[in-house]
Amino acid sequence: MADITATMVKELRQKTGAGMMECKNALTEVEGDVEKAVELLRVKLGKKVGKLADREAAEGTVQSYIHANGKVGVLVEVDCNTDFVARNEDFIAFAREIAMHLAASPTTKYISSDDIPQEDKDKESRVFEQQVADKPENIRPKIVEGMLKKWYSEVSLLDQKHVNEDKHESKTIEQLRADLSAKTGENVVISRFSRFAVGE
Known part of the structure; x- marks a missing residue:
């Protein structure tokens, strides 16, 4: 493998x-x-495939969300291939939805589970292995795998369902990103974000 x-x-x-x-x-x-x-x-x-080959996502938008109480705010950068799409209403609305989601998701630290350092994954895995030490040996790896997957969905943006599940049909952020990418015909990339909370 x-x-x-x-x-x-x-x-x-x-x-x-x-x-x-x-x-x-x-x-x-x-x-x-x-x-x-x-x-x-x-x-x-x-x-x-290939339409976007060798075209980097060098255009995009920075959007923000500030919670009504003024105590939590988010800045997010979402990139695409052309200035035309960067000004598209759907694209800007997507970036705003991501910012709003991040404001409500204080545990999110990474964009993708691929961004999580291997040592952090190993550390969590060891903790989970100890937590299931009393379970039958043959099913422990499966349980640990499930626990890791759940942890990814807590710390990794693309693995999370959008907080507004009704509006977005319980889709994950990755599914919403892929839908927009298919709709615009461009490579849509959530590049970075910063979440600010008073007192944190």
């Missing part, structure tokens, strides 16, 4: 313009061979 790194995912995204999870899944399927993953994505996604 090849170790799929964030760098490999990023390289594949730049070559194809496909979404982060699509790239990660393709790399997993071909055991980390980037060129084979490009072929696989071309088959799966057809004409959409």
